[in-house]
Amino acid sequence: MTHPQIVTEQSPAEKSRLWLRYLQQQGYRITGSRRAVVDALAQAERSLTAADLYEIGRAKHKGLGLVSVYRTLEKLEELGLVQRVHGPGGCHAYISAQDGHNHMLVCENCGRVEMFEGDDLKDFTRNLEKQSGFRIHEHWLQFFGVCTECQA
Amino acid sequence: MTHPQIVTEQSPAEKSRLWLRYLQQQGYRITGSRRAVVDALAQAERSLTAADLYEIGRAKHKGLGLVSVYRTLEKLEELGLVQRVHGPGGCHAYISAQDGHNHMLVCENCGRVEMFEGDDLKDFTRNLEKQSGFRIHEHWLQFFGVCTECQA
DNA sequence: CATTATAATGAAAATGATTTTCAATATCAT
DNA sequence: ATGATATTGAAAATCATTTTCATTATAATG
Numbered sequence: 001m002t003h004p005q006i007v008t009e010q011s012p013a014e015k016s017r018l019w020l021r022y023l024q025q026q027g028y029r030i031t032g033s034r035r036a037v038v039d040a041l042a043q044a045e046r047s048l049t050a051a052d053l054y055e056i057g058r059a060k061h062k063g064l065g066l067v068s069v070y071r072t073l074e075k076l077e078e079l080g081l082v083q084r085v086h087g088p089g090g091c092h093a094y095i096s097a098q099d100g101h102n103h104m105l106v107c108e109n110c111g112r113v114e115m116f117e118g119d120d121l122k123d124f125t126r127n128l129e130k131q132s133g134f135r136i137h138e139h140w141l142q143f144f145g146v147c148t149e150c151q152a
Numbered sequence: 153m154t155h156p157q158i159v160t161e162q163s164p165a166e167k168s169r170l171w172l173r174y175l176q177q178q179g180y181r182i183t184g185s186r187r188a189v190v191d192a193l194a195q196a197e198r199s200l201t202a203a204d205l206y207e208i209g210r211a212k213h214k215g216l217g218l219v220s221v222y223r224t225l226e227k228l229e230e231l232g233l234v235q236r237v238h239g240p241g242g243c244h245a246y247i248s249a250q251d252g253h254n255h256m257l258v259c260e261n262c263g264r265v266e267m268f269e270g271d272d273l274k275d276f277t278r279n280l281e282k283q284s285g286f287r288i289h290e291h292w293l294q295f296f297g298v299c300t301e302c303q304a
Numbered sequence: 305c306a307t308t309a310t311a312a313t314g315a316a317a318a319t320g321a322t323t324t325t326c327a328a329t330a331t332c333a334t
Numbered sequence: 335a336t337g338a339t340a341t342t343g344a345a346a347a348t349c350a351t352t353t354t355c356a357t358t359a360t361a362a363t364g
Contacts, residue, residue: 029359029360029361030360030361031359031360032359049350050350050351051350066351067351067352067353070350070351070352071352092350
């Protein structure tokens with residue numbers, strides 16, 4: 001097991017621009033609704049539910065419907081730009097995904113998410129496959145706790 | 153990281169008996185509905201949803217209601233006897249929990265769950281705390297794949 | 305720039321999982 | 335056996351999500 005390395009991201013504005021361009025490249029149209037949802041997700045420091053995004057997105061695009069939030073999330077998830085956050089407190093929130101293989105550290109209080117990499121589970125996985133007979137495709141490594149702000 | 157060790161369990165009958173006794177010790181009454189749900193969970197080789205338990209439990213206790221399934225699951229989860237299985241395919245299934253700190257290997261096809269221990273993430277956790285400032289309470293380590301039966 | 309095919313929209317209704325309410329019933333201490 | 339009350343199932347309510355559908359907005363084309 002190597003040391004964890006916290007992953008840092010590009011700026012929200014840039015992220016938002018890239019995502020919209022990518023959506024367009026994939027044949028999707030850029031609309032006010034999509035822009036609003038993408039911006040909200042790109043700026044978020046914590047994980048957001050569809051309802052959160054609806055509320056935040058409405059500030060930018062008055063007519064935004066909850067249905068479009070779901071539809072945009074669906075597309076962003078398909079394209080690997082966004083991922084669902086699963087935790088003891090629920091599984092209804094989304095956060096922007098990071099490239100490559102990395103994992104999450106989630107604040108149980110405010111939903112803030114840090115991504116990290118540096119887990120090295122190859123040997124462990126191979127042993128587990130041998131012992132269990134399973135063919136392993138994927139793993140999740142997640143930590144839950146309280147972030148610095150919420151500790152105060 | 154030490155080697156994974158697959159955890160084996162006591163017999164379904166014994167498990168069921170222990171759980172019911174424990175429920176009673178906690179002040180809960182033993183009823184036909186609870187017995188049916190507990191038996192189904194104790195015998196399960198794979199994770200089961202409330203609807204699964206309703207169907208299976210009805211064979212043992214004709215009048216079983218779905219509501220009682222949910223209420224029993226709630227209590228068993230409180231007491232740490234049962235735990236929810238979270239995965240890419242959903243988070244609606246339950247499996248009997250194992251004592252101590254251990255993790256899951258889940259078949260994406262049939263829902264079969266193997267529990268294992270032997271992860272040693274203490275150092276990794278300490279480093280992650282230092283780097284992030286989070287106070288970490290808990291972690292999940294889960295593997296997903298296809299079990300031997302489903303490979304055939 | 306105007307036209308147009310059609311992708312995307314929001315509202316309302318539908319769905320699926322879970323929870324609440326409530327009057328009837330079963331459990332267990334006495 | 336009795337009685338206090340925990341537990342029940344059915345129906346209704348709730349919450350997250352999806353589907354339907356007629357209308358509107360986007361972007362490719364002339």
